[in-house]
Amino acid sequence: MSSSTTAPVGAPVHGRGATGVSTCFGTFGELLQGVLPEPDADFLVTLPVARWTMATFRAVPGAAGVSVRPGHKTKARRIAEMVLEGAGARLGGVLTLDGTLPEGKGMASSSADLVAAARAVANALGTPLPETRLEELLRRIEPTDGVLYPGIVAFDHRRVRLRGLLGSLPTMTVVGLDEGGTVDTVAFNRIAKPFTTADRREYARLLERLTGAVRRRDLAEAGAVATRSAEMNQALWPKRTLPDVLRIGREVGALGIVAAHSGTMLGVLLDTAGPGYVEKVAATVRACSHLSDDVSLFRSLSFD
Numbered sequence: 001m002s003s004s005t006t007a008p009v010g011a012p013v014h015g016r017g018a019t020g021v022s023t024c025f026g027t028f029g030e031l032l033q034g035v036l037p038e039p040d041a042d043f044l045v046t047l048p049v050a051r052w053t054m055a056t057f058r059a060v061p062g063a064a065g066v067s068v069r070p071g072h073k074t075k076a077r078r079i080a081e082m083v084l085e086g087a088g089a090r091l092g093g094v095l096t097l098d099g100t101l102p103e104g105k106g107m108a109s110s111s112a113d114l115v116a117a118a119r120a121v122a123n124a125l126g127t128p129l130p131e132t133r134l135e136e137l138l139r140r141i142e143p144t145d146g147v148l149y150p151g152i153v154a155f156d157h158r159r160v161r162l163r164g165l166l167g168s169l170p171t172m173t174v175v176g177l178d179e180g181g182t183v184d185t186v187a188f189n190r191i192a193k194p195f196t197t198a199d200r201r202e203y204a205r206l207l208e209r210l211t212g213a214v215r216r217r218d219l220a221e222a223g224a225v226a227t228r229s230a231e232m233n234q235a236l237w238p239k240r241t242l243p244d245v246l247r248i249g250r251e252v253g254a255l256g257i258v259a260a261h262s263g264t265m266l267g268v269l270l271d272t273a274g275p276g277y278v279e280k281v282a283a284t285v286r287a288c289s290h291l292s293d294d295v296s297l298f299r300s301l302s303f304d
Contacts (some may be wrong), residue, residue, distance in 0.1 A: 017049040017057045020123030024116040026051045026101040027108040028267050028298050029175045029260030031152070031222060032210050033205035035195050036131050042158045042193070043203075045166065045210055046146045047226075048256060048301040051107065051176065053099035055116035057244045065090025071099050075110065076140055078119040082131045082137050083121040083129065095120070102157040104182025106263015111145035114138055117241040126197070151303040152214055154207065158189055166214040168303040169222055172265040173277075174258065178294035179241055181264055188262040194235050199264055202232070223256025223269045228257035230266070237268055241291045252280045 025048050033044040057066075058078060068077040073095075080095050095117055101109035105180070118137060121128035131148055138144040139160040146155030154163035157230065195203070206225050215267035227249070230242060239259060241246075245266045249257050253276075255269040268284050270277065281297070288295045 016067050018124040019056065020120040021054070021056050022119035022123055023052045023054045024112040024119070025049065025301060026053070026099075026112045027147060027175060028300070029106050029258050029263060029265055030229070031092065031226045031258060032203075033112070033261040034207055034229065034232065035193050035200050035220070035274050036204050037197070037200045040159070041259045042156060042189075043154055043163055044145070044157050044261070045154050046152055046204070046205070047149070047174075048109075048152065048303075049107070050299045053097060053101055053109065054111035054162060055120035056096045056155070057093055057117070057120040058096075059091050059093040060246070061091060063094075064272045065092045066095050067092075068095045068097070070097065073117075074204070075112055076113045078115050079118045079137055079141060082140070083118050084125075086133075086137075087122075087125050087127050089125055093121075093124070104184070104263070104264050105178060106147040106183060106185075106260025108147050109195070110142070110185065111138075111147050114141065114144065115148045132302055133197060135162070142186050149210045154211070164211070166211055167215055168217075169300065170217055170219060171272050172219065172255065172300040172301045173270045173272050173281060174298040174300060175263050175270065175281065175288055176267045176296045177228045177241060177245060177288045177292045178268070178296075179239060179264045179292060180294070183237075183263050188237065191236065195232075195295075209210050218272055219255050219269075223254070223258075225256075226258045226269065227256040230262070232258050233259055233261045237261060238239075241266060244291055245288070248268075251287070252283050254280070254284070272299075 028049045030044040068078045144151040210225045242244045258267040
């Protein structure tokens, strides 16, 4: 399932009285995140999961600007107003956001809010909003994940630019462990990267490996790359439980470990079609529950 939209309901003429609805999935951290050898080459590779933001925009004739619910979603209000302004629509409205993505955890909740909000407004207006235009709007607000594209993508999150559509992997279960607290992604992206030239070359090799793994639908190789990325990220944003989670992954025979590189989450990747799947999930949940009071199950999205 990809970021999706529904046809606008109501009169489309200048959006008067119209309602638009859209959804956008989130991610469980990233399969890979780092810096490539070329200048200003921050990148990430998404891991879409079955958690969403849903946005509903109701146009209100004569309204001044956009009001948003919940009220703290000010960035979503801003992009809604930008879509209205770009379409030449002289109206306001009410934007309502709801969903199952926790905030500040590294699951692309802010990115999903922005994408769903922009597309909901475009649907209400009956106007197209291609990905390139959406990137331009997102770029004016904050560093953004690649959730505007379906499937697993390599994305320059700081410059808000697609690097490549990699494809899709078979569905995995992620046993997620939250270390607690929240992370401001904008502030995180201001941190100077400590990666050496050798690290940057390794990230390039990891991206090449992961690109091939997605193409071959090779979960074991994808899990190995994700694990290495989580380990390398310790130099930038360390997770205190990573050594224990790595041990748990080895003990249960997991595909690998995935990190929310700029968040608070670690996940154990399990093959839903693999032998002993149910027993592995139970064992992983038990073990992770000794490390955190907040352990949840997630399902990765497949786009076949």
